[in-house]
Amino acid sequence: MLLAMDVGNTNTGLGVFEGKKLVANWRLTTARDQTVDEYGILTRDLFTVAGLAPAKTAGVIVASVVPPVNSTLAQMSEKYFGIKAIFVEPGMQAALPVRYDHPEEVGADRIANAVAAFDKYGGPTVVVDFGTAINFDVVSARGEYLGGVIGPGIGISADALFAQAARLFRVEIRDPGKAIGTNTAGSMQAGFYYGFVGLVDGILERLKKELNGRVRVIATGGQAALIAPGSRYIEAVDEHLTLDGLRLLWERSPGR
Template sequence: MLLIADVGNTHTVLGLWNGKKVVERWRLGTSHISTEDEFMVHVNHFLEFSQRSFKDVKDLCVASVVPSVNDVFTYFARKYLDKEPIFVTAKGANWIDWNVRTPQEMGADRVANVIAAKREFEKDVIVVDFGTAVTLDILSEKYEGGSILIGPKTSLKALFSNAAKLPTVPEKLPNSAIGKDTPSNIQSGTLLGTAFAIDGLINAYERELSKKFKVVSTGGEGKMFIGISKRIEKYDPDLTLKGISFYYEEWKRHESSSR
């Protein structure tokens, strides 16, 4: 099986791909990925918990937005798999027309999301990915670009850190847009505000491109926003992991054909 890693600024999501679907997924703090041996301990722990064995892991594919940990994955793959890891890049996904100025600057997670969207929907889809930041990516006949917003958890942390009188509140959608106390004011502004910003951006994209799009969300908070966003139609928690797996499959196919 293929070990897949979606490395974000706060969390890393690991998964196992059996050639057809994601069969396991685990989450750990990215800050805990410091050496290849420590990472192996985490992987073994997850596998044992899932009643699986490391001997079933044959390769590693990574989408990372944290360059400082990439060497850990390289050393891990060399030491424990006797392989070079595959890293997701826009340049490597040359079957997609990246209609942006600097595709090499795209986050690998966004590249993976677009790859998965193309495989599953072909075109005319927008992916909304909730993490430390919220990213929106537009796939028409080409990849057209998108937007980056501050994530709702990041917004809440920023408020608590910089406004001494504001209390810590749970990340919970309020019952009303009109806050009646300080916690519901904060929840309205950060959570409902994020949903309305997403909807407004999608509406703007459609006006600029003169077409309608399907909208799918992913990421840790993506499911919660289906209840308030008027535009998000579907939540797929494994979208990024699937995109990483599809990238690997295309890479292997290209490698085989070039021999």
């Protein structure tokens, strides 16, 4: 079995693969101050609840955009699974060519998404990942990571509005069904939903023009299922794209 960990600023996704099949997955709050033992005990307990044997784990791979937890996860992997974890980096041999000006700046999750997108959908492809930030990652027809766009995520945008506007209150972010709100809650929902649909489609329209042709657009991440139905360009939502990318990177890693 393979344990894949996608460590984001807000949430951490864990997935267990048997071969190419994802047999269990969980989404947890990213905890920067947890100890090696806390991570280890929690992870092993999740295995137990799912009816999986931690001792059968053959590999651990991590995509992390939260450097403070990397050492903790590396130690956890060795102590609780007896395995040296692989950490995704842009220059790793198993990854695709990166055409960024400074490849070391590309987040590990963006590399995993690009690898999975090209393997599953070909290229050119744009991956829209709805997380703390909204990432747009572009993969060429030859399987190269070309770069992309980074924008503010829905959650942090909502948090900023609620924190700075004294008379506005938290609302459920959803499709209100119409743009003209007839009350404060409906007006805010329209602003969040249609505002981010417009942001996403506006950026995708520009990316498609720059790529001079038909481009597949795949969405993933926590808010993908909410925004994708309102988009003119998103073709599919692939909930486990990042975890699939981690599996592919692990399978292609020499000497694992």
